[in-house]
Amino acid sequence: MLNSPEPAENLTIYIALILFAVLALALTIILLFFVSRKKISQKKLEAQALKLKHKSDLIIYNIETQEMERQRIAQDLHDDIGSQLNLISLGLHRLQKVGSKIEQEETDAILLLTEGVIDRVRSLSHELLPPILEKFGLIAALQEVEFNYNKINSIQLNFKTNIDDEDIYVDLSRRLHLYRICQELIQNSLKHGKAKCIRMSLLGQNDTLILSFNDDGVGFDVNKLDSGKGMGLMNIENRVEMLHGTMSIESELHEGSSFQIRLPKLEKDERDH
Amino acid sequence: MKHHLFILGFVTLAALGILSTLTSLKFKNHELPWKIIALYVGGSFLAQGVSMLFWTFEMNNLTVLHVYSLFQFIAFSAFFWTTTQRRAKRQSILIITVVISILLIINSIWNESLRDFNSLGVFVSNGTIVVYSVLYFFEVLGSDSYTKNHLIVNAGILLFMCESLVVFLFGNYLKEVKFIDQIGLWLTHAITYFLFLILIYWNHVKLARTR
Ligand SMILES: Nc1ncnc2c1ncn2[C@@H]1O[C@H](COP(=O)(O)OP(=O)(O)O)[C@@H](O)[C@H]1O
Ligand SMILES: [Mg+2]
Numbered sequence: 001m002l003n004s005p006e007p008a009e010n011l012t013i014y015i016a017l018i019l020f021a022v023l024a025l026a027l028t029i030i031l032l033f034f035v036s037r038k039k040i041s042q043k044k045l046e047a048q049a050l051k052l053k054h055k056s057d058l059i060i061y062n063i064e065t066q067e068m069e070r071q072r073i074a075q076d077l078h079d080d081i082g083s084q085l086n087l088i089s090l091g092l093h094r095l096q097k098v099g100s101k102i103e104q105e106e107t108d109a110i111l112l113l114t115e116g117v118i119d120r121v122r123s124l125s126h127e128l129l130p131p132i133l134e135k136f137g138l139i140a141a142l143q144e145v146e147f148n149y150n151k152i153n154s155i156q157l158n159f160k161t162n163i164d165d166e167d168i169y170v171d172l173s174r175r176l177h178l179y180r181i182c183q184e185l186i187q188n189s190l191k192h193g194k195a196k197c198i199r200m201s202l203l204g205q206n207d208t209l210i211l212s213f214n215d216d217g218v219g220f221d222v223n224k225l226d227s228g229k230g231m232g233l234m235n236i237e238n239r240v241e242m243l244h245g246t247m248s249i250e251s252e253l254h255e256g257s258s259f260q261i262r263l264p265k266l267e268k269d270e271r272d273h
Numbered sequence: 274m275k276h277h278l279f280i281l282g283f284v285t286l287a288a289l290g291i292l293s294t295l296t297s298l299k300f301k302n303h304e305l306p307w308k309i310i311a312l313y314v315g316g317s318f319l320a321q322g323v324s325m326l327f328w329t330f331e332m333n334n335l336t337v338l339h340v341y342s343l344f345q346f347i348a349f350s351a352f353f354w355t356t357t358q359r360r361a362k363r364q365s366i367l368i369i370t371v372v373i374s375i376l377l378i379i380n381s382i383w384n385e386s387l388r389d390f391n392s393l394g395v396f397v398s399n400g401t402i403v404v405y406s407v408l409y410f411f412e413v414l415g416s417d418s419y420t421k422n423h424l425i426v427n428a429g430i431l432l433f434m435c436e437s438l439v440v441f442l443f444g445n446y447l448k449e450v451k452f453i454d455q456i457g458l459w460l461t462h463a464i465t466y467f468l469f470l471i472l473i474y475w476n477h478v479k480l481a482r483t484r
Contacts (some may be wrong), residue, residue, distance in 0.1 A: 011446060012454045019439045019461060026403075026435040030428045033410040040414060 059238045067176060074128035077121050085118045130179065137166050138175040139202065142182060146200075155190070160201040169209040169265055177239040178202075178211060178261075184232045185213045185259060193217020193257060204265075211261040219251045275452060281463055282325050289318035292470055296477055306355045306423055307480055310473060313348040320344070338441075339381045339391050346398035347374060349430060353405040356423055357412060366405070373398060390444030399438035406431040422480060429472030436465040 092111040096104055132141045139161055146159040163169065170178065182200065189195040195217035203210045225233070240247045243263050251257035296311035303311060320341040327334035350370040354363055377394050385391040409427050440462050447455045 011443075012450055012458065015439065015443045015447070015458060016461075019436065019458065022435045022439050023432065023465070026432050029407060029410065030431060033414065033428075037414060 056238065056241065059234075060242050063235065063238055063242065067173075070128045074125040077125040077128070082118065082121050082125070085114060085121060089114050089118060129176075133175050133179055134172060138170055138178055139163060139166055141175070141179055142200070142202065145182065145186070149186070149198075154196065156197045157186070158197070158199045160199075161203065163202060163204045163209075167266075169204060169263070171266060171270060174243055174263070174266075177243055181211070181236050181239055181261065182213070184236055188232055189213075189215035189217050189257070193219065195256070207265040209263040209265065211259075211263075213259040213261075214256060215258075216256045219253050219255045219257050221253060222249050222251050225249070278456075278459060279328065282321070282328060285463070285466065286318070286321045286325055288467065288470055289314065289321050292474060293318045295474065299481075303480075304422070306352055307477070309348060309352045309355060310423075310426060310476075313345070313352070314470075314473065316344050316348065317341075333388050335389060335391075336387045339385075339387055339394070342391060342395050342398055343374060343377050343381075346370070346377065346402065349402045349405070349434075352423075352430075353402075353409060356409060358416070359412070362408070362412075369401060373401060390441055390448075392442050392444055395441040396438060399434045399441075402434045403431060403438065406434065422483070423476060425472050425476040425479065429469040429476075432472075433465055433469040436462065 089111065092107055092114060095107045096111065099107070130141050130144075132144055142159050142161075146157050149155050149157040166175075185200075186198060189198050193215050195215035197216045199212075199214045201210075201212045203212070229237075237247060240261055240263075245261055245263035247259065247261045249257070249259050293311070293315040296307075296314050300308065300311055320337055324334040324337040324341075327337065347370060350366055354366045354370075357363055357366070377391075377398060380394045381387060381391060385393055406427055413424065440458060447458065
C-alpha cells in the first residue's frame, strides 16, 4: 500500500520527526529532573547548615550562661554566705568565753559545725570558680590540680609547660574553658579509662597553644564515638569550637587515650590586662 | 547496507555479552533492583543471540521480538516494583504487570502475527514502563529513599523505551519502505540502545564504588 516512493519518503520523515520529538521530550524530562533535584538538595543542605548553626549557637549560649551562673553562685557563696558565716563564727567565739560550762560546751559544738560549713562553702565556691585561675592564671591552676591529684597515691598526674607568659595565649574566659576541659579529661580518664598515669602538657608553639593529654587507661574505639559521645566530650568540643580551636582524639582499646587541642594565639586586642 | 546492519547486530551481541559478564560478576552482592537489571542484560544477550541465529539462517526473527518484549516488560516492571517504597504503587505495578502480560500473550497469539512487529504490544508495554520511569523520578524528588541509586539506569530506560516505542510502532510500515530510507531510523535505534547499555554500565560502576 505504501509502495510509491514519495509517500514512503514522507512517512520515514514523519516517523523521524516523531522519534526526535519523543526523544527530545524524554531528554527534557531527564534534564528537568536532575536540575530540580540539585535545587532541592541545595535547599536541604542550606536548611541543614542553618539547623546545625542554630544548634551550636544554642550550645554555646548554654555553656556561657552555665559559666555565668556558676560564677554568680560562687561569688554569692563566697562573698555573701561566706562572710555571714564568718560573722556567726566570730560571735560564737565571743560567746564561748562567757556563760556556764554547759553553754560553753554547746557553743563549742556549734562553732565546730559552723567552721565545717565555712570550709564546705569555700571549697564549693572554689570548685565552681577556682580563684587561682583569676589570681595566678591557668598554669598555676593546673599545677594545683597536679598537686592535688598526686596527693592520692594510686594516681600519677604529670603536668608540663614551656610557657612563661600565658597572657599571649589565654584571657580569663579561655582560662576557664581550658581548665574545665582539663577537668573533664581527667575525670574521663579516671572514670572510664581507669588510668593510673596521666600526662598533661600546655605548650606554646609559635602562634599556637597546644594542650596535650595522654592517659594509660583502657582506651576506647574512636570510630564508635560519634554515637557514644556523652555530654562531657560534647562540651569539650563546643568549648574548643568557641575558642576557634581544633581537637583530635586518638585511642585504641587497651592502648590508652590521647587528646590534643590546638588554639590560635590571642590577637593583641583580645588580651586583657 | 543490509550487510552493515547485520554486522551491527553482532556488535550489539558482543556488547551485550561483555555487559552481561560485567553485571553478573559479584551478582550475589547486588541489591535486588540491580540483580534484576543484571538478569535483564543477560536475557537481552540471549534474545539477541537467538535473533542473530535466526537472521543468519534468513529466518524471520520477529517472533523473538514478541517473546523479548514480554520479557523486557516483566523485567522492568519488577525493577520498578523493587525500587518503589510506596505500597500502593507496588500493588498497582503488580496488578498492571499481570494484566498487561496476559494481554500481550493474547495479542501475540490472536492479534498481531508472530511474523510481524507487535507494534500495539510494544506501544502498550513500553508506554507503561515510560510512565513508571517518570513516576520514579517524581518519587525520588519527593524523598531521600535509597531509590536514588538507580537514577542513571532509569534515565536510560526512559530514553530507550521512548525511542523503541516509536520505532516499533511504525515497524510494520517500515517493512514496506525502501531500506535506504529507513537506515537513519535504525541507526538512531542502535545509537540509543548503545547509549542505554553505556548508562547501565555507568550505573553499575557507580553502585560497585559505593558498596
Ligand atoms: N580517657 C578515656 N578513656 C576511656 N574511655 C573514654 C575516655 N574518654 C572518653 N571515653 C569514652 O567516651 C565516652 C564519652 O565520654 P563523655 O563524653 O565524657 O561522656 P560521659 O563521661 O558522660 O560518659 C565515655 O563513655 C567513654 O566510653
Ligand atoms: Mg565524661
